[in-house]
Amino acid sequence: MVLTPVILTRIGHFLTVKSCDTCAAVCKQWRDIFTPILWHKFDHSTWRVISEHAFLFPDQFQEEQEVMMARVLEHKDLIRDLTIDHHKIMHATRIAALTKLSSLTLDSPTGMSVDDFRKGSVPFFRQFIAESLEAEEEDNMFDNEVPEDIFQPLNDSVEVVNLTRTYWRLVLMNPGLQRLTFKIRNPRYIWPLGVDKPTGHGSSNLAAVLTSASTLFLTNLLPNLRCLTHLEIGQNADEFLFLHIGTALPSLRSFVHSEYSQFDPDTLIEHPLPNLQNLVFRIAVLSTAQVRAIIVALPGLRSLSIPGCNITKEEIFEADLWEELVHPMLTTISVNDPSGFVQARIKCPNVRVINGAFFPANYLALQRLLKAFPVANRLETRLETPKLSETEDNEEEFEVQSEHQIPRPCMIKTLVAYNVWGASNRIDRYARFDLRERRSRELIGLFVGCPRLKECRGKGHDILADDIIGSAEWTCLGMKKLELDVVGVLRLSLGQESRLNTWRRKGSKALTEAEQDAMDLQLFSYEIQRQVYVRLGRLRELEELHLGPHSLPRTEVVGIAIEDEAVPGGLEMSLASGLAELGGIENLQKIGFGMVFQTPGIEADALALLWERWSIKQEPSYEGYCICR
Numbered sequence: 001m002v003l004t005p006v007i008l009t010r011i012g013h014f015l016t017v018k019s020c021d022t023c024a025a026v027c028k029q030w031r032d033i034f035t036p037i038l039w040h041k042f043d044h045s046t047w048r049v050i051s052e053h054a055f056l057f058p059d060q061f062q063e064e065q066e067v068m069m070a071r072v073l074e075h076k077d078l079i080r081d082l083t084i085d086h087h088k089i090m091h092a093t094r095i096a097a098l099t100k101l102s103s104l105t106l107d108s109p110t111g112m113s114v115d116d117f118r119k120g121s122v123p124f125f126r127q128f129i130a131e132s133l134e135a136e137e138e139d140n141m142f143d144n145e146v147p148e149d150i151f152q153p154l155n156d157s158v159e160v161v162n163l164t165r166t167y168w169r170l171v172l173m174n175p176g177l178q179r180l181t182f183k184i185r186n187p188r189y190i191w192p193l194g195v196d197k198p199t200g201h202g203s204s205n206l207a208a209v210l211t212s213a214s215t216l217f218l219t220n221l222l223p224n225l226r227c228l229t230h231l232e233i234g235q236n237a238d239e240f241l242f243l244h245i246g247t248a249l250p251s252l253r254s255f256v257h258s259e260y261s262q263f264d265p266d267t268l269i270e271h272p273l274p275n276l277q278n279l280v281f282r283i284a285v286l287s288t289a290q291v292r293a294i295i296v297a298l299p300g301l302r303s304l305s306i307p308g309c310n311i312t313k314e315e316i317f318e319a320d321l322w323e324e325l326v327h328p329m330l331t332t333i334s335v336n337d338p339s340g341f342v343q344a345r346i347k348c349p350n351v352r353v354i355n356g357a358f359f360p361a362n363y364l365a366l367q368r369l370l371k372a373f374p375v376a377n378r379l380e381t382r383l384e385t386p387k388l389s390e391t392e393d394n395e396e397e398f399e400v401q402s403e404h405q406i407p408r409p410c411m412i413k414t415l416v417a418y419n420v421w422g423a424s425n426r427i428d429r430y431a432r433f434d435l436r437e438r439r440s441r442e443l444i445g446l447f448v449g450c451p452r453l454k455e456c457r458g459k460g461h462d463i464l465a466d467d468i469i470g471s472a473e474w475t476c477l478g479m480k481k482l483e484l485d486v487v488g489v490l491r492l493s494l495g496q497e498s499r500l501n502t503w504r505r506k507g508s509k510a511l512t513e514a515e516q517d518a519m520d521l522q523l524f525s526y527e528i529q530r531q532v533y534v535r536l537g538r539l540r541e542l543e544e545l546h547l548g549p550h551s552l553p554r555t556e557v558v559g560i561a562i563e564d565e566a567v568p569g570g571l572e573m574s575l576a577s578g579l580a581e582l583g584g585i586e587n588l589q590k591i592g593f594g595m596v597f598q599t600p601g602i603e604a605d606a607l608a609l610l611w612e613r614w615s616i617k618q619e620p621s622y623e624g625y626c627i628c629r
Helices: 005-012 017-024 028-040 044-050 058-078 087-096 114-119 123-137 140-145 158-172 212-225 238-242 265-270 288-297 313-321 339-343 363-372 392-404 440-449 465-470 494-506 513-537 579-584 604-614
Strands: 081-086 103-110 179-182 230-232 254-257 278-281 285-287 303-306 308-310 332-335 353-356 378-381 414-417 430-433 455-457 462-464 481-483 485-487 489-491 544-549 567-569 590-594 617-621 624-628
Touching: 005 028, 017 028, 017 044, 028 044, 028 058, 044 058, 044 081, 044 087, 058 087, 081 087, 087 158, 103 158, 140 158, 158 212, 212 238, 238 254, 265 288, 285 288, 288 308, 288 313, 288 339, 308 339, 332 339, 339 363, 440 455, 440 462, 440 465, 462 465, 465 485, 465 513, 485 544, 489 513, 494 513, 513 579, 579 604
Parallel strands: 081 103, 103 179, 179 230, 230 254, 254 278, 278 303, 285 308, 303 332, 332 353, 353 378, 378 414, 414 430, 430 455, 455 481, 462 485, 481 544, 544 590
Antiparallel strands: 489 567, 590 624, 617 624
């Protein structure tokens, strides 16, 4: 097969930085192909791979700087995606004067801090930075483009203000930027833009109001960034940017607001953002009036993420007069409590994914939620629902509510929940949830009542072996991935196992009464496990199966002496316990058994079966024994 340049280029995009660097050294043709790929994305991890000397001693550090600076200057026109996550990268790119970036990410520099080189603990590094700063100070245009008075001084460090101006000048030097992200927040490395009012620190929670100098700087900056499609700045600028990006940045598709927000809804409606598709508020809890303004001013919005949506006291009296707003483009919403959209009289007919730290308090609340989001088929929640009482009365009431308060079939196809249990009979295809308490019968009901279920995954899925054996036929025969912790199987204690092993070694024909009891218990346990394996073996489409702990909570774990009493535990992995009943599954790719503590491994006959039937072998994993292809 001939590897043409087109094929090699495609291969290069899948290689690691180290592999790509190796390929670039093969020959001249490969160097011309792989070098642009190698230098396209540049960050500290790329620096470490490309550099020829590790930073072990100061003299090696200086030599590394010289070598890498030469290589950066040589290939600076190839760098398109830059992440400044180390002081080395920041100063190297500053000296190289990169001007062809399409993506720029400013992260908190790692390695040596400003304090390190101020104290002179690393002399070569300090000299390197000082030379860079002197070059910047000699540049007259630098003062004009990024004046010092636009920043809010948080300390008296001259180095920090110069670093800050370097960041912003790099933005100005790259008018072709499509993505700009300021992840850096630490005042040791950057000063934010100056403000006239508090910025929301502490208990004030007030939005930033920029000074006239800072406002003028951003006003002059935005026209130079008209190619931007993603913007995340912070630095006290988010509130100003949010109300002006509609006119200043017409190509912007994604905006992240990482500060407090108190924007006037009417002002936003007067400055609409017709092209914005993704909007994220990281900490600002919005009022229902603000959310309604977003729905009106952002007609093309497809994804919205806000911490919360609360109705104020003033809005309570106005809510009855609001007209219902419909946003046909939204498909994904992330909000702690989506009921605020119901209060705001907002309907999103095409939202399919709802993510947040919420769970409907009852089925009536779920009904109202689904009215606002009629086609939602994926709920992601991270809060624990109120625990149901174990009394029969409450269980009957639970069943009545689930049957009568939802007048139509729920369309929820995916439930992603953490430490919760709820609405199992509403899950259609995919389920991922963690449980803190045993819900064996509810899990069985999920398998019996959800014929389209494809995946059921999560932690804490304890299910009793007796419930599996005694349940109605499972209808989820198309299940692909299943995670269970099969428990309640009577297993031999350490003392009983020891007696049987001694009897087998001696080859004695006669059994004592204790040995006979242990033998009977083992045969009974094997029969129970075989029936469980039979039920699981009917899921012929399984690709991944996790069956929980195959070891027992023995004496070392529970702290009591158990010699002759049976111990409830999980499934064994042996032919004697019925593992061969899974043989009808055609495409099994992974089977896992967790471990409670170190016990003997999987039986040799079971390993032989797994290899012969599915060509899978034993591999140790963090959670225990995981057997995978």
